[in-house]
Each structure stands twice: as structure tokens, then as C-alpha cells.
Amino acid sequence: MQNGTAVSVAGVTKRFDTVTAVDNLSLSVKEGSVYGLLGPNGAGKTTTLRMILRITIPDSGSIHMLGRPQDDSTQDFIGYLPEERGLYPRMKVREVLLFLAGLKGLSDSEARHRVDEWLERLEIATWADRKVIDLSKGMQQKVQFIAAVIHRPPVLILDEPFSGLDPVNATIIKDIMLELRQKGATIILSTHRMEQVEMMCDAICLINKGQSVLEGELAAIKRSYGKNTIRIEYAGDGDFLNQPDLIQSVNHFGAVTEAKLAQGADPQALLKAAVERGIRINHFELIEPPLNDIFIEKVSQAHA
Amino acid sequence: MHKLWLVLKREYLVRVRTKAFILSTILLPAFSIGMFAFQAYMATRVNDHTLRLAILDETGELGDSIAQRLTSKLKNGLPAYQVTKVVSRPSAAEQDAVRGEVEHGSLDAFLSIPDGVLSGEGSAELHARNTAQAGNHDALDDAVNDAVIAQRLHQRGVNVEDVSQLVRGVEVKLMKVSAQGEAEEKGQTFFAALAVAMVLYLTVLIYGVSTMRSVIEEKSTRVIELLVASVRPVYLMLGKIMGVAAVGLTQYLIWGALGVLIAAYGATVASMFGQGASFSGIHLPWDIAIYMTVFFLCGYFLYASLYAAVGAMVSNEQEMQQVQMPVTFLIVAAFFCFNIIMRDPNSPLSVGLSMIPFFSPILMVLRIAMQPPPFWQIGLSIAISVLCTAAVIYFAARIYRVGVLMYGKRPSLVELTRWLRYT
Numbered sequence: 001m002q003n004g005t006a007v008s009v010a011g012v013t014k015r016f017d018t019v020t021a022v023d024n025l026s027l028s029v030k031e032g033s034v035y036g037l038l039g040p041n042g043a044g045k046t047t048t049l050r051m052i053l054r055i056t057i058p059d060s061g062s063i064h065m066l067g068r069p070q071d072d073s074t075q076d077f078i079g080y081l082p083e084e085r086g087l088y089p090r091m092k093v094r095e096v097l098l099f100l101a102g103l104k105g106l107s108d109s110e111a112r113h114r115v116d117e118w119l120e121r122l123e124i125a126t127w128a129d130r131k132v133i134d135l136s137k138g139m140q141q142k143v144q145f146i147a148a149v150i151h152r153p154p155v156l157i158l159d160e161p162f163s164g165l166d167p168v169n170a171t172i173i174k175d176i177m178l179e180l181r182q183k184g185a186t187i188i189l190s191t192h193r194m195e196q197v198e199m200m201c202d203a204i205c206l207i208n209k210g211q212s213v214l215e216g217e218l219a220a221i222k223r224s225y226g227k228n229t230i231r232i233e234y235a236g237d238g239d240f241l242n243q244p245d246l247i248q249s250v251n252h253f254g255a256v257t258e259a260k261l262a263q264g265a266d267p268q269a270l271l272k273a274a275v276e277r278g279i280r281i282n283h284f285e286l287i288e289p290p291l292n293d294i295f296i297e298k299v300s301q302a303h304a
Numbered sequence: 305m306h307k308l309w310l311v312l313k314r315e316y317l318v319r320v321r322t323k324a325f326i327l328s329t330i331l332l333p334a335f336s337i338g339m340f341a342f343q344a345y346m347a348t349r350v351n352d353h354t355l356r357l358a359i360l361d362e363t364g365e366l367g368d369s370i371a372q373r374l375t376s377k378l379k380n381g382l383p384a385y386q387v388t389k390v391v392s393r394p395s396a397a398e399q400d401a402v403r404g405e406v407e408h409g410s411l412d413a414f415l416s417i418p419d420g421v422l423s424g425e426g427s428a429e430l431h432a433r434n435t436a437q438a439g440n441h442d443a444l445d446d447a448v449n450d451a452v453i454a455q456r457l458h459q460r461g462v463n464v465e466d467v468s469q470l471v472r473g474v475e476v477k478l479m480k481v482s483a484q485g486e487a488e489e490k491g492q493t494f495f496a497a498l499a500v501a502m503v504l505y506l507t508v509l510i511y512g513v514s515t516m517r518s519v520i521e522e523k524s525t526r527v528i529e530l531l532v533a534s535v536r537p538v539y540l541m542l543g544k545i546m547g548v549a550a551v552g553l554t555q556y557l558i559w560g561a562l563g564v565l566i567a568a569y570g571a572t573v574a575s576m577f578g579q580g581a582s583f584s585g586i587h588l589p590w591d592i593a594i595y596m597t598v599f600f601l602c603g604y605f606l607y608a609s610l611y612a613a614v615g616a617m618v619s620n621e622q623e624m625q626q627v628q629m630p631v632t633f634l635i636v637a638a639f640f641c642f643n644i645i646m647r648d649p650n651s652p653l654s655v656g657l658s659m660i661p662f663f664s665p666i667l668m669v670l671r672i673a674m675q676p677p678p679f680w681q682i683g684l685s686i687a688i689s690v691l692c693t694a695a696v697i698y699f700a701a702r703i704y705r706v707g708v709l710m711y712g713k714r715p716s717l718v719e720l721t722r723w724l725r726y727t
Contacts, residue, residue, distance in 0.1 A: 017722055053533045055709065072536060080533045086526030091318065102310045103534035147530065 012061030079153035315547025497673030519615030603665030616707030661692035
């Protein structure tokens with residue numbers, strides 16, 4: 001089944017009263033890929049995810065899971081980490097996980113076995129019989145992640161999986177995600193962190209105002225923009241970047257600066273200008289535009 | 305279906321393990337029994353001292369006769385009255401002396417019989433230091449009356465023995481007619497019916513509100529998002545309602561078992577306090593217990609669904625207070641109809657009230673307990689309740705499904721009707 005379609009959304013529309021939250025949206029997620037679902041706040045990402053999860057039912061259009069038309073049983077194919085985390089605060093960690101695993105169709109004995117395994121792996125085994133409310137936010141997040149993966153779902157939907165995690169824990173979660181993908185799981189990642197998308201995703205869908213404005217393989221999308229951006233690290237006055245005929249826009253990150261070249265401008269001319277002004281160049285690279293810029297461009301185009 | 309069972313099981317286990325459940329299950333009957341025992345005990349305490357009494361007899365003919373008739377005993381076996389002296393035609397000085405003895409406490413009271421009582425003028429007076437202690441003086445009344453009447457009869461030359469034989473009274477006992485045969489009525493039907501209806505009313509209210517809080521908890525902790533990604537909302541709602549119902553039935557069962565124990569051993573225990581009869585008089589017949597369970601389930605599912613829908617509409621406990629008002633009003637309105645039903649359980653008004661969908665689960669049970677109505681009325685009431693409950697569950701589930709995912713402003717009525725139409 002390699003390279004089959006894990007999730008296919010075809011012409012889906014969802015209205016709430018007068019608001020059209022999702023408007024004739026189509027997307028297709030390849031099996032075994034990491035798929036980024038992007039978009040500004042209120043674009044319809046959550047509604048799209050909820051329809052894939054069968055939490056809400058589309059007004060029109062169809063959704064297929066692993067080639068099957070979506071129904072109640074296809075819910076069990078999905079593991080879900082919602083953006084708004086939450087567990088029963090007064091239940092014990094192990095009990096919450098057993099309950100949620102049971103709801104995903106896991107037998108009690110199998111669930112018990114796997115809960116202990118996962119708690120051990122995420123180094124919270126000593127908290128198994130404590131109440132959820134006694135755990136730190138980071139630990140609760142790990143418990144919530146276990147709830148998403150415990151039934152070994154073929155499709156994982158993770159909404160901002162790293163928010164609130166320290167680098168050590170974020171790395172642990174990231175490694176598990178990659179490991180699950182290695183084993184064949186498909187991951188749909190919804191996040192505002194573009195650098196994460198760039199590092200992890202094979203394909204993306206950018207949603208704006210309920211519609212898909214950009215969909216496809218990330219590499220192909222970036223390639224289509226060409227190498228029109230310069231990443232530069234320098235010491236000295238940044239005045240040389242202020243040349244409208246050469247530079248269309250500048251994005252300062254502190255140590256690194258990214259400058260988008262004007263149409264038809266020669267990057268060599270910029271380097272020359274910098275050297276003439278006695279600026280010390282530590283790094284100068286012609287790159288494809290960062291996803292961040294593509295995102296902003298696509299979204300602001302729609303607003304113009 | 306398996307998922308519904310899991311939701312039910314979680315709801316049940318989480319609840320019966322709480323301290324609140326254990327305490328309320330044990331404490332409520334313990335408190336009731338305690339109150340009863342306390343009252344029974346206090347009742348015996350009131351008159352456990354012999355009343356030391358002087359009789360000031362101005363007629364000069366009645367004093368000894370009254371004293372002889374004061375033979376009643378207290379519950380603890382001591383004589384109720386001890387007549388320390390009888391003064392015939394007392395002088396003013398003698399009266400003051402007796403009054404002084406009462407004031408100083410060497411006497412508890414004195415009884416003064418005016419001259420005219422034999423001819424029907426004036427009344428006897430009991431003067432006591434502690435009027436509460438002397439308060440229940442039926443035996444004294446009887447003694448004075450009997451003595452006066454006997455003396456009058458004697459004056460007319462009538463044989464007192466003959467007359468007392470002739471005028472011996474007949475007791476009228478109140479009997480309750482029912483399908484099980486007849487039983488003497490001492491108010492137990494009235495109190496049992498009221499108790500049954502009150503228990504029903506309170507449990508439906510308490511468990512309904514408890515369901516609502518549970519919905520709000522899942523919403524405010526956001527765990528609901530995970531749940532609806534695994535279970536259809538209608539199963540989630542029904543599982544929750546059934547779980548809470550199972551808690552209610554568990555509580556009924558425990559209380560029922562306690563009730564059987566009390567019926568079996570209570571009389572023995574109660575007789576220690578001298579009030580054995582009251583306990584054995586109240587018992588719950590099986591048919592009423594079954595009807596009570598049927599109507600509890602109807603009433604509970606009806607109101608719990610309404611409360612679940614309310615819980616889904618709001619985001620926090622403050623909003624809950626306002627939105628739940630109409631639902632609580634319905635159930636309290638049923639409570640206010642108790643009076644009408646109890647006055648005349650088979651009047652057209654009572655029959656009508658017990659057929660109103662939101663009232664019938666509670667009011668029909670009250671009617672059954674008071675005076676079993678024709679079976680067609682019970683059947684009709686059950687049918688109405690079941691249909692109404694099914695309709696309410698259907699609409700509540702539609703509201704619940706949308707509401708649990710909505711945060712922020714609570715919906716207006718117009719928005720609610722739109723929710724009902726969402727796919």
C-alpha cells in the first residue's frame with residue numbers, strides 16, 4: 001500500500017449560519033508522508049481537521065480514509081492531539097489513558113501493556129497513579145501525546161505538537177514522530193511554526209478564508225518560486241540593503257538577514273555594493289524563498 | 305455500543321469512588337434515622353418526672369375522687385402524678401402556702417377546683433411552675449371530668465357503674481382499601497407517598513444537575529474534543545446520562561436494602577425508644593418500588609437530557625446558573641403540584657396534571673402511592689413520559705452535538721433552532 005492516499009478530501013464545504021468556514025476544499029495526503037496544514041488564524045484549519053476527524057460532518061463533498069469512505073469506524077484510524085489540550089483533571093494518569101485507548105477500540109489488557117510501555121519511554125512512569133491535575137503542563141502534554149499514539153493509528157493528526165515543550169521534550173516527541181512515520185504512519189501537522197514545516201513536511205496545504213490557496217509537495221512549491229532570496233550574515237551598517245532597485249523586501253532575524261531580490265536584479269550587484277561600503281560579509285547565499293515569506297505573500301495577496 | 309459502555313463505566317466508577325457519593329449514601333439515611341431516634345428519644349424525655357401535685361378543692365367533695373383517678377404511668381414506669389395533699393375548702397392562707405411550695409419547688413403544680421364546677425360554673429385550673437412539664441395533662445383532664453361527672457350522677461342518685469357501662473364509646477378506625485386487601489390507616493400511606501415522591505423529585509433534580517456539571521467539566525477541560533473524535537456525541541451523552549443513572553440506582557439499592565433492614569429490625573431498635581409502632585407502619589410495597597424505578601428512569605432521562613443540553617450550551621458554571629433556570633423551574637413546578645394531588649389524587653385536575661409530559665414521571669408515582677389509579681391511566685402516563693423523553697433526548701442530542709464544541713457567547717433561541725438543523 002506504499003504511496004496510496006491516506007486522507008483524501010474532495011470538494012468539501014462547511015457552513016455555520018452565514019459563515020462559510022470551509023469552501024469547496026480539496027486535498028490529498030499521501031500515505032507515509034508528513035503533511036503540513038497551514039493557514040492564518042480563522043482560516044478554517046480547525047474545521048477541516050474536525051471534518052477529517054468526523055467531529056463535524058461536511059455539508060457537501062466527500063472524505064476518504066485509506067481509500068474507504070469516512071464513517072464512524074474510520075475514526076479509529078486516527079490519533080489526535082488537539083491544539084487545546086485537556087484531560088480529566090481528577091482521574092489518574094493510567095486510568096485516563098486506558099479509557100481513551102478503549103474508546104479507540106483497544107482491548108483492556110493490550111491497552112494496559114502499552115500504557116506502561118509509553119509512560120516508561122516518556123519517563124513519566126512514576127506518575128502513572130497520580131491524578132492528572134498533579135502533573136506539570138509539560139508532563140500533561142506527554143500524556144496527551146500518548147493518548148494520540150497508543151492505538152498505533154495509521155493517521156496521526158497533531159495540532160501544534162511542540163507548543164509548551166522544552167527543547168529536550170520537543171526532541172523526544174519529534175523523534176517519536178519520525179519513528180512512527182518510518183513504520184508507515186501518515187502525519188498531518190497543523191502549526192504556525194514555518195521552520196518546523198520546512199524541516200518536517202513533505203507536502204503542505206495552505207488554507208486561507210476556507211479555501212486552499214496552495215497545495216502540493218513542499219520542494220516543488222519552493223522550486224516554482226526560484227532562487228530569489230539572499231540569506232546574508234554581515235557586520236556593519238545595514239544601509240546597503242536599502243536599494244529599491246535591487247531589494248524588494250528585507251526580513252531581519254538579528255544574526256541572519258533575508259532579502260528578497262527585486263524582479264531581474266543581480267545578486268552580484270548587492271555583494272558589490274556591500275563590499276564597496278566596507279561591510280564585512282560572513283555568509284552570502286542565494287536561496288529559495290522561506291516558507292514564511294510564501295505564506296505571508298499568499299495570505300496578503302488574498303487580502304489585497 | 306462498546307464505546308457507549310466505556311463512557312457509562314467511566315462516569316459510574318469516577319462517581320461512586322468520590323467521597324461525596326459515599327458520604328451522601330451513608331449519611332442521608334443515617335441522618336434520617338438519627339433525627340427519628342432523636343425525636344423518639346426526646347418524646348420520652350419530656351415527661352419522665354412524676355408531677356408532684358396539690359389539690360385545692362373548694363367544693364370539698366371532689367379532691368379525693370380526683371386523686372384516686374390519677375393512676376396513669378409514665379413511659380419509664382413511674383407514676384405520672386403524685387398527689388402530696390388534698391386541701392378541702394382552703395383558706396386564703398392555705399392557698400398562699402401551697403402557691404409558695406410550688407414557687408420554691410417542693411411541689412411542681414397545684415390544681416384548683418372552684419366551688420361552681422359541679423353546677424357547671426367556672427373551670428378547674430392547673431397552676432404549674434414549669435408549664436411545659438405539666439403541658440400534656442390529658443390524664444388530669446380525664447380524672448377531673450370523670451370525678452365531676454361521677455359526683456353529679458351520684459347527687460342525682462344514679463348508679464355510676466351502670467352509666468359507665470352504658471356510655472362506653474366505640475372507636476372509629478380508618479381503613480385503606482386497595483387491591484392487596486384492607487389495612488388499617490394510621491397516616492402511613494400519606495407519608496409513604498410523600499416520601500416516595502420527594503425521593504423521586506430530589507434524585508431527579510440532584511442527578512440531573514450532576515449530569516449537567518459533568519458535561520460542563522468535559523467542555524471546560526477541553527477533553528471533549530478528544531472524546532468526540534472517538535465516539536458519536538449522542539452515545540457520549542447517553543453513556544454519561546446512563547452512568548449517572550446507574551449511580552442513582554446504586555444509591556436507591558443501598559437505601560432500599562437499608563429500608564428492608566430497618567423494616568426487619570427497626571421495630572426492635574425503635575421499641576428501645578418506645579416508638580415501635582411508627583416504624584412498622586411504614587413500608588414500601590413491591591409494586592410501588594417497581595413503578596418508582598420505571599418513573600425514576602423516565603423522569604431522570606427526561607431531565608438529565610435537558611440538563612445535558614444546557615451544559616453543552618454554556619462554557620462555565622456562572623452561565624449555567626441562568627440557562628438552567630427554565631429546566632429547574634419545570635421540575636420545581638411539578639413539586640408544587642404535590643399539594644393538589646395529595647388533597648384528591650383522583651380529581652380531574654390531578655389526573656390531568658399527572659398526564660402532562662414533564663410532570664407525569666413524578667406526579668403519577670405520587671398518585672399511585674396515594675391511591676392506585678386505573679391501570680390505563682398509569683399506562684398512558686408511562687407512554688406519554690416515554691414518548692416525551694425520547695423526543696427530548698433526540699433534540700438534546702442535536703444541541704449537545706453542536707454545543708460541546710462551541711465556546712464563548714451562549715446561543716440565543718434563534719441560534720439554537722439553527723443548531724438543530726446542522727448536518
